[in-house]
Amino acid sequence: xxxxxxxxxxxxxxxxxxxxxxxxxxxxxxxxxxxxxxxxxxxxxxxxxxxxxxxxxxxxxxxxxxxxxxxxxxxxxxxxxxxxxxxxxxxxxxxxxxxxxxxxxxxxxxxxxxxxxxxxxxxxxxxxxxxxxxxxxxxxxxxxxxxxxxxxxxxxxxxxxxxxxxxxxxxxxxxxxxxx
Amino acid sequence: xxxxxxxxxxxxxxxxxxxxxxxxxxxxxxxxxxxxxxxxxxxxxxxxxxxxxxxxxxxxxxxxxxxxxxxxxxxxxxxxxxxxxxxxxxxxxxxxxxxxxxxxxxxxxxxxxxxxxxxxxxxxxxxxxxxxxxxxxxxxxxxxxxxxxxxxxxxxxxxxxxxxxxxxxxxxxxxxxxxxxxxxxxxxxxxxxxxxxxxxxxxxxxxxxxxxxxxxxxxxxxxxxxxxxxxxxxxxxxxxxxxxxxxxxxxxxxxxxxxxxxxxxxxxxxxxxxxxxxxxxxxxxxxxxxxxxxxxxxxxxxxxxxxxxxxxxxxxxxxxxxxxxxxxxxxxxxxxxxxxxxxxxxxxxxxxxxxxxxxxxxxxxxxxxxxxxxxxxxxxxxxxxxxxxxxxxxxxxxxxxxxxxxxxxxxxxxxxxxxxxxxxxxxxxxxxxxxxxxxxxxxxxxxxxxxxxxxxxxxxxxxxxxxxxxxxxxxxxxxxxxxxxxxxxxxxxxxxxxxxxxxxxxxxxxxxxxxxxxxxxxxxxxxxxxxxxxxxxxxxxxxxxxxxxxxxxxxxxxxxxxxxxxxxxxxxxxxxxxxxxxxxxxxxxxxxxxxxxxxxxxxxxxxxxxxxxxxxxxxxxxxxxxxxxxxxxxxxxxxxxxxxxxxxxxxxxxxxxxxxxxxxxxxxxxxxxxxxxxxxxxxxxxxxxxxxxxxxx
Numbered sequence: 082x083x084x085x086x087x088x089x090x091x092x093x094x095x096x097x098x099x100x101x102x103x104x105x106x107x108x109x110x111x112x113x114x115x116x117x118x119x120x121x122x123x124x125x126x127x128x129x130x131x132x133x134x135x136x137x138x139x140x141x142x143x144x145x146x147x148x149x150x151x152x153x154x155x156x157x158x159x160x161x162x163x164x165x166x167x168x169x170x171x172x173x174x175x176x177x178x179x180x181x182x183x184x185x186x187x188x189x190x191x192x193x194x195x196x197x198x199x200x201x202x203x204x205x206x207x208x209x210x211x212x213x214x215x216x217x218x219x220x221x222x223x224x225x226x227x228x229x230x231x232x233x234x235x236x237x238x239x240x241x242x243x244x245x246x247x248x249x250x251x252x253x254x255x256x257x258x259x260x261x
Numbered sequence: 262x263x264x265x266x267x268x269x270x271x272x273x274x275x276x277x278x279x280x281x282x283x284x285x286x287x288x289x290x291x292x293x294x295x296x297x298x299x300x301x302x303x304x305x306x307x308x309x310x311x312x313x314x315x316x317x318x319x320x321x322x323x324x325x326x327x328x329x330x331x332x333x334x335x336x337x338x339x340x341x342x343x344x345x346x347x348x349x350x351x352x353x354x355x356x357x358x359x360x361x362x363x364x365x366x367x368x369x370x371x372x373x374x375x376x377x378x379x380x381x382x383x384x385x386x387x388x389x390x391x392x393x394x395x396x397x398x399x400x401x402x403x404x405x406x407x408x409x410x411x412x413x414x415x416x417x418x419x420x421x422x423x424x425x426x427x428x429x430x431x432x433x434x435x436x437x438x439x440x441x442x443x444x445x446x447x448x449x450x451x452x453x454x455x456x457x458x459x460x461x462x463x464x465x466x467x468x469x470x471x472x473x474x475x476x477x478x479x480x481x482x483x484x485x486x487x488x489x490x491x492x493x494x495x496x497x498x499x500x501x502x503x504x505x506x507x508x509x510x511x512x513x514x515x516x517x518x519x520x521x522x523x524x525x526x527x528x529x530x531x532x533x534x535x536x537x538x539x540x541x542x543x544x545x546x547x548x549x550x551x552x553x554x555x556x557x558x559x560x561x562x563x564x565x566x567x568x569x570x571x572x573x574x575x576x577x578x579x580x581x582x583x584x585x586x587x588x589x590x591x592x593x594x595x596x597x598x599x600x601x602x603x604x605x606x607x608x609x610x611x612x613x614x615x616x617x618x619x620x621x622x623x624x625x626x627x628x629x630x631x632x633x634x635x636x637x638x639x640x641x642x643x644x645x646x647x648x649x650x651x652x653x654x655x656x657x658x659x660x661x662x663x664x665x666x667x668x669x670x671x672x673x674x675x676x677x678x679x680x681x682x683x684x685x686x687x688x689x690x691x692x693x694x695x696x697x698x699x700x701x702x703x704x705x706x707x708x709x710x711x712x713x714x715x716x717x718x719x720x721x722x723x724x725x726x727x728x729x730x731x732x733x734x735x736x737x738x739x740x741x742x743x744x745x746x747x748x749x750x751x752x753x754x755x756x757x758x759x760x761x762x763x764x765x766x767x768x769x770x771x772x773x774x775x776x777x778x779x780x781x782x783x784x785x786x787x788x789x790x791x792x793x794x795x796x797x798x799x800x801x802x803x804x805x806x807x808x809x810x811x812x813x814x815x816x817x818x819x820x821x822x823x824x825x826x827x828x829x830x831x832x833x834x835x836x837x838x839x840x841x842x843x844x845x846x847x848x849x850x851x852x853x854x855x856x857x858x859x860x861x862x863x864x865x866x867x868x869x870x871x872x873x874x875x876x877x878x879x880x881x882x883x884x885x886x887x888x889x890x891x892x893x894x895x896x897x898x899x900x901x902x903x904x905x906x907x908x909x910x911x912x913x914x915x916x917x918x919x920x921x922x923x924x925x926x927x928x929x930x931x932x933x934x935x936x937x938x939x940x941x942x943x944x945x946x947x948x949x950x951x952x953x954x955x956x957x958x
Contacts, residue, residue, distance in 0.1 A: 095297070095299050096299060097293060097296060097299055100296070101289060101293070104289055104292065105289075108284040108288070108289075109281030109282055109283070109284055110279065110280070110281050112281075112282050112284050113277065113280045113281055113282045116282060117277065126285065126288055129284075129288065130288060130291055130292050130295075133292045134292060134295050134296065137296055137297075138297075188265070188268035188269050188271065188272040191269065191272040191273055191276055192272055192276070194276075196276050196277060196280040197282070199273065199276055199277065200277065200280065200282070203273075218270045218273055218274060219273065219274050219277055219278075246266060246269070250269075
């Protein structure tokens with residue numbers, strides 16, 4: 082923790098070395114988050130790059146309230162949402178596929194697959210589904226917050242979450258990764 | 262149903278919580294490049310680590326130093342030559358003045374800025390403040406006669422004359438003609454031949470007019486009947502009890518016109534002698550010079566043009582006046598006894614073998630001044646000589662008034678006994694002599710700068726990267742040789758650019774040495790047919806290989822590591838592909854060179870240059886294909902390497918200080934430019950056509 086604090090203080094003083102160390106410490110985890118929101122790895126790297134620049138520029142506002150990693154994650158998610166807003170065209174091109182809920186319990190299945198495989202599957206979700214799914218399931222946002230952040234209604238958020246869940250299960254089954 | 266959903270969400274969250282993915286190494290560089298600069302970073306810490314900036318600073322400092330040196334040198338050459346080195350400056354004067362063997366000192370209240378020896382137009386401002394006294398020791402003349410040259414940017418002719426306007430005796434002894442032209446001032450002294458010194462304190466009458474002609478033609482001056490103004494009767498009243506003999510010997514080294522001055526002065530008493538001496542010392546009278554040099558070094562005493570006339574009947578006041586005007590102080594003590602203003606005037610004009618004073622600022626103007634003076638021409642010559650160096654020149658004032666020696670006794674005896682005729686043909690200076698003198702003078706100033714020049718060049722370059730076995734890593738084998746042969750045969754000529762600056766220092770007229778810095782960039786492509794490896798072969802000894810090179814006997818050469826053998830079965834399964842390699846190099850080099858030049862015409866010359874190149878490899882990378890998305894070789898260690906170059910160029914001078922050149926050059930970087938750990942090494946041969954600009958001082 083002291084190391085982290087030293088790094089933060091160094092970053093607040095504008096030292097690139099400290100920021101590089103901070104980057105090396107959190108880049109992997111933050112890129113994983115970015116990849117959940119991005120359709121491709123390239124897009125995820127863009128998100129991460131923008132996020133770290135934001136972090137460097139706004140780290141002086143960090144007052145050690147709450148988890149520093151949580152603060153970083155929020156910046157990454159916010160950056161990913163901004164990217165989502167920038168790419169309106171892609172959103173309109175997303176196909177919403179109705180998938181029946183298999184009602185299978187996939188929890189055990191998910192535990193058997195690797196995180197990379199799960200991540201790759203999530204990335205294949207349509208943007209809207211993926212965004213809502215990640216924000217609700219992983220980040221813990223409420224539908225109201227998601228609606229505000231994504232400029233959609235609360236009902237749309239719920240709908241896309243449900244559809245995203247079904248689609249994710251279906252994709253996992255189609256890939257044969259899930260072996261029930 | 263809901264439970265299943267919750268369990269799924271929980272499982273996903275747990276699975277992804279804390280999950281890390283591999284982050285590309287290039288991502289940080291991309292981020293870092295967009296970060297604002299460090300607030301507390303040391304000023305220029307990274308700046309000074311850059312070899313480009315270091316070299317740029319070094320060259321800049323050198324150039325600035327040279328300019329500073331030159332600037333200071335100009336000023337000091339003018340001012341300090343008298344102030345700090347009176348002897349030398351007086352030597353300069355003596356070149357144009359008669360010798361004073363009597364050891365008289367010259368008291369100068371003027372600080373003049375141009376010494377006759379100064380070949381370059383100096384930029385110091387002539388200060389004539391009358392508040393600084395210089396004691397100039399008597400020096401030996403190197404030249405006889407009294408040629409006095411003044412530099413004047415305004416090109417006005419400077420002539421001063423010691424003129425006496427005594428009522429009686431008159432003599433016309435010295436005639437100084439100063440010629441000012443584009444290249445300097447040429448002063449010619451038209452003197453009576455072999456004058457016997459005369460005390461200036463003799464009061465006499467010059468019946469003749471002072472011939473301060475406005476002639477601008479030397480030839481006209483030479484034909485003037487100077488002695489026409491020297492007539493007159495001199496009666497001396499001095500009762501001499503002492504006889505002072507002063508002998509001034511003119512050492513005319515260059516002109517070979519030695520003049521022996523013998524003055525005998527019998528003074529009534531020593532006091533009178535002293536006074537007379539003062540008067541004599543002041544013999545050249547008041548000088549007002551015109552200095553329109555706008556503060557630039559060249560001072561032209563302008564006194565001719567018929568304005569040089571001073572009448573003094575009071576020797577004391579005259580002497581003081583004269584002294585205040587920095588006239589020379591001769592030691593001719595005592596009044597001339599029974600001096601008859603014989604003033605043997607020789608119409609023959611003697612041209613002093615003075616130097617041609619190069620003064621670029623001067624415009625062409627020739628003025629001839631004839632100075633008539635009573636008294637010894639030699640003394641006047643001394644005075645003139647002294648004026649030449651310690652000339653007191655007000656900042657303004659268009660004229661010079663030369664007052665001749667006035668005596669307290671109202672007795673003037675101007676005796677010119679030595680009637681050694683001087684060939685009038687010597688009036689005209691030998692151009693070669695002038696040129697030689699000028700060249701000699703040039704050597705005294707700005708020697709270093711005049712030998713420096715700076716080249717800026719840019720070169721479209723064509724290069725060929727030659728691949729060979731890195732014998733320090735691997736012994737040559739047939740398989741490796743085949744690969745190398747294949748590589749060289751399929752390598753195409755690369756293209757690039759070289760640009761840089763260099764400083765040249767001329768050791769002689771034909772040989773120069775120098776140093777500089779240059780940047781070279783080259784890109785070259787080659788095509789190889791090889792087997793593609795699967796991902797399982799990309800890992801070797803802990804290193805992840807992105808690609809490798811394969812030969813026909815199941816050997817894989819990996820760029821970044823030693824080559825390794827693979828089993829034939831696996832290699833044979835590889836598919837064969839033709840791949841394109843792109844090699845890119847960026848070097849920073851410091852060339853140290855020697856060059857030999859030969860002038861074809863005044864403006865055109867050729868130059869051969871041999872350089873040693875000390876290279877600092879900035880960048881070296883080998884890409885696999887045209888998209889350059891796969892790096893298969895990278896020289897991470899920026900090692901120093903050596904190279905050499907040879908060039909033959911043609912230089913065309915637009916002006917004295919500016920030339921353009923075209924210089925074909927071939928360079929060979931014989932050190933390994935490739936990864937030092939690779940089984941192959943690469944050397945680079947480059948051809949270029951340097952085009953650039955040379956600035957000279």
